[in-house]
Amino acid sequence: MWRKIDIPDLWLVLAVLASWGLGQVWAGPGPGFGWLGWLGGLLVASGLVLARVAVWTMTRAGTTFMPRRNPSGLVTGGVFGYSRNPIYLGGTLVLSGAILYWGAWAAVPLVPLFMVLITYRYIHDEEARLRQGFGAEYESYAARVPRWLV
Numbered sequence: 283m284w285r286k287i288d289i290p291d292l293w294l295v296l297a298v299l300a301s302w303g304l305g306q307v308w309a310g311p312g313p314g315f316g317w318l319g320w321l322g323g324l325l326v327a328s329g330l331v332l333a334r335v336a337v338w339t340m341t342r343a344g345t346t347f348m349p350r351r352n353p354s355g356l357v358t359g360g361v362f363g364y365s366r367n368p369i370y371l372g373g374t375l376v377l378s379g380a381i382l383y384w385g386a387w388a389a390v391p392l393v394p395l396f397m398v399l400i401t402y403r404y405i406h407d408e409e410a411r412l413r414q415g416f417g418a419e420y421e422s423y424a425a426r427v428p429r430w431l432v
Contacts (some may be wrong), residue, residue: 290349290404294373297396298380305386318382321413325379336361343372358423361420366409370400373431376404395432405429 339362340347345355347369361368377396381389412420 288403290370290373293396293399293403294377297377297392301335301377301381301386301389301392302384304389304392305381305384307389308386318385322331322379322381322383325375325382327371327379329375329377329379331372332361332375333369335382336368336372352411353415356412356419356423358427363427365431366424366427367400367405370397370405373400401429 337347339359339360343355343357345353345357365371373394374397378393380386381393409420409424
């Protein structure tokens with residue numbers, strides 16, 4: 283049962299809720315405060331668009347975007363030419379944007395914690411599956427495209 287709900291979106295929702303909660307306890311300027319609110323909103327919107335574009339790209343290529351499933355193809359174009367994990371990068375942008383929007387400065391450490399959790403819980407397994415399925419082609423791709431963005 284746990285394995286069926288143990289998906290990255292659940293961890294993102296939990297992190298966003300935790301950031302909101304921390305913002306209620308210890309926050310900076312209020313929701314949507316000035317340019318930080320605008321930046322936060324922009325990051326949330328950008329993260330959602332990035333993740334959606336990545337899912338669309340994978341679906342169009344006929345491969346799965348679900349973690350722990352074996353991919354039928356290696357997607358290297360579009361947003362995957364800039365990040366090997368644009369869906370997770372999108373989630374990180376959503377979390378970062380929510381923290382900025384709410385002024386939840388106590389929640390800032392959740393961003394790197396979320397990235398570490400996603401890396402160890404999902405990305406390492408996905409990379410192993412891609413190495414097994416696509417060998418040298420994946421290794422070449424991984425050598426030229428960063429896991430996150432840098």
